[in-house]
Amino acid sequence: MNKDSKIYIAGHNGMVGSAIKRNLEAKGFTNIVTRSKDELNLLSEQAVSAFFATEKPEFVVLAAAKVGGIVANNTYRGQFIYENLMIQNHIIHQSYLNGVKKLLFLGSSCIYPRDAAQPMSESALLTGILESTNEPYAIAKIAGIKMCEAYHAQYGCNFISIMPTNLYGQNDNYDLEKSHVLPALIRKMVLGKSLLENDWAALRNDLNKRPIEGVDGSAGDEAILKILNKYGISNDKGEVAITLWGSGSPLREFLHVDDMADSSVYLLLNYDAPDTLPSHVNAGCGSDVSIKELSEMVQKTVGYTGKINWDATKPDGTPRKLMDVSKLNNLGWKPSISLEEGIKKVVAAY
Numbered sequence: 001m002n003k004d005s006k007i008y009i010a011g012h013n014g015m016v017g018s019a020i021k022r023n024l025e026a027k028g029f030t031n032i033v034t035r036s037k038d039e040l041n042l043l044s045e046q047a048v049s050a051f052f053a054t055e056k057p058e059f060v061v062l063a064a065a066k067v068g069g070i071v072a073n074n075t076y077r078g079q080f081i082y083e084n085l086m087i088q089n090h091i092i093h094q095s096y097l098n099g100v101k102k103l104l105f106l107g108s109s110c111i112y113p114r115d116a117a118q119p120m121s122e123s124a125l126l127t128g129i130l131e132s133t134n135e136p137y138a139i140a141k142i143a144g145i146k147m148c149e150a151y152h153a154q155y156g157c158n159f160i161s162i163m164p165t166n167l168y169g170q171n172d173n174y175d176l177e178k179s180h181v182l183p184a185l186i187r188k189m190v191l192g193k194s195l196l197e198n199d200w201a202a203l204r205n206d207l208n209k210r211p212i213e214g215v216d217g218s219a220g221d222e223a224i225l226k227i228l229n230k231y232g233i234s235n236d237k238g239e240v241a242i243t244l245w246g247s248g249s250p251l252r253e254f255l256h257v258d259d260m261a262d263s264s265v266y267l268l269l270n271y272d273a274p275d276t277l278p279s280h281v282n283a284g285c286g287s288d289v290s291i292k293e294l295s296e297m298v299q300k301t302v303g304y305t306g307k308i309n310w311d312a313t314k315p316d317g318t319p320r321k322l323m324d325v326s327k328l329n330n331l332g333w334k335p336s337i338s339l340e341e342g343i344k345k346v347v348a349a350y
Contacts, residue, residue, distance in 0.1 A: 001029070001059060001102075001269060008033045008057035010042065010091055011064030015171040016106060016164070019261035020061055027265065033057055043083060048090040052098045059268065060095050060103040062088060062144075066137075070245070070317050072178040073134040084140035092147050096157050103159040104268055105148050107141040107280065109253075109321050110134045111163060119286070119324035122163075122278040131318040145280050152273040160273050162264055165284035165323045168346060169257030174210055176231040182254060182343075185295055186350055188242050189302040191233050196240045196306045232311075240306035245314035248292030253284050253322050256342040259335040266333045284323035285335045297340065301347045 001007075007024065011017035012034040021032060033055055041047045042064055066076075066083040073080060088105065095103045112120045113128025125145070130138045141163075148159035168182040176184060187210075194202040203224060204217030215227040225235060232243035263283045273279055289297070295308060328334075337345075 003028045004031050005029070005059055006031045006033060006055070006057045007059045007061065008055065009061045009063060010035075010087070011062070013037075013171075014063060014065075014067075015169060015173070015257050016167065016260060016264075017061070017063035018171045019169065019257040020063060020264050023258070023261040023265050042087045042090060045090050048094050049097075052094040056098055057095075058101050060091065060100050061264065061268070062091050062103060062105045064091070065106070068173070068178040069180040069184065070133050070315065073137050074315075077136045080134075081136035081140050084137060085143060088140070088144040088147065092144070092151065092159065095159070096151050096155055101158060102268060102272075103148070103157070104264060105144050105159065105161040106264070107145060107161055107163045108137065109163055109165045109282070109284070109323055110138040110318075111142050111145070112321070114318050118320050119322040120282070121324040122280055122282055122327060125278055125280070133315055133317055145278075148273070149277060149279050152275075152279070158273050160267060160271060161280035162267055163280050163282050163323070164260050164263075165253040165255050165282075165321070167255055167257050167260050168342065170346075170349065172257075172346070174350070176212060181252065181291060182294065182298070182346075185244070185298045186302065186343075186347055188231070188233055188244075189298050189304040190347075190350060191228060192240055192242045192306050193302055193304040195228070195233065195235050196304065241309055242304070242306065243309045243311050244291070244295060245311055246291065246316035247312050248290060248295065248310050250291050250316045250318065251288040251320040251322065252291060252294065253286075253288040254294075254339050254342070255284050255335060256337040256345075259285075259337050263328060263333050263335075267331070271331060281328050281331070282323040282325050283328055284325045285339070286323070286325045286329075288320065288322045289339065297343055298347070301343050 012021050112124050114131040116124040145161045151157040172183040173179045174183045174187045208217035212227045234241050
């Protein structure tokens with residue numbers, strides 16, 4: 001890759017895509033091509049074909065995807081498998097047809113079996129049953145990895161894949177219905193703290209920025225309290241409590257999105273599609289914490305002093321998801337942002 005190589009980032013407005021764009025620009029890459037959802041419908045084969053024929057990118061970063069947390073994955077199962085398959089099929093195939101020099105496909109740690117040996121190595125792929133709550137998304141991502149491998153095997157395409165662990169950071173999604181665990185925790189704690197301090201100005205400001213089911217800061221007190229209660233943020237006679245899903249016992253690994261972007265660009269510059277399988281590379285920090293420990297870290301950082309309740313009737317998801325990152329480490333890359341430092345940055349930005 002040269003500094004003026006034409007690089008198309010699919011999903012540049014998302015958390016990962018925007019971080020990769022920032023990372024490339026910081027490294028001096030100047031010819032980055034982007035399209036918003038309104039400008040290019042990635043679900044349309046015709047639209048994607050026309051885009052590639054016109055732009056002829058030399059390198060492609062496939063960061064576009066329909067994503068969400070456990071609730072969204074379990075609720076919108078059809079959308080998750082259909083939209084992700086269509087997006088990646090169109091972009092990978094058009095990259096082949098238009099002679100793209102290298103493509104980086106971004107997947108997810110949920111590709112591994114629910115009960116995979118920990119930490120999960122790349123070789124664990126397709127060795128067991130997937131976690132049911134996010135199976136449609138996982139199957140789509142597995143298909144993307146295999147499509148990259150198949151196009152390399154048949155056509156010689158230099159298409160590679162990176163599988164990140166749980167990500168957080170700038171441009172994250174704070175929708176309480178669809179977000180991942182860390183941004184959901186941060187927002188619940190911030191809103192809970194505002195309730196605890198009877199700071200209605202802060203509550204209304206938050207809802208104006210990110211309405212919940214159409215309820216924004218202009219709504220009445222009762223309507224605001226009702227929607228907050230629906231999402232586990234309650235105020236019963238001055239006693240504020242936050243309800244979190246599950247038992248708090250599952251273990252999760254977290255990587256700051258800026259580290260994820262740096263590892264992605266590192267692979268673009270230093271890793272080519274191998275003939276031996278598996279070809280994909282795990283990206284993570286190599287350590288994990290329980291959801292309960294994570295909630296305590298967020299609670300301390302935000303300064304929320306109310307109650308935390310755990311709803312054991314809700315699913316925990318996979319018991320543990322720790323990535324074996326020895327392959328990436330051996331390639332010469334390691335993360336630089338600790339979880340504590342990262343949470344402080346994210347809370348301050350929020």
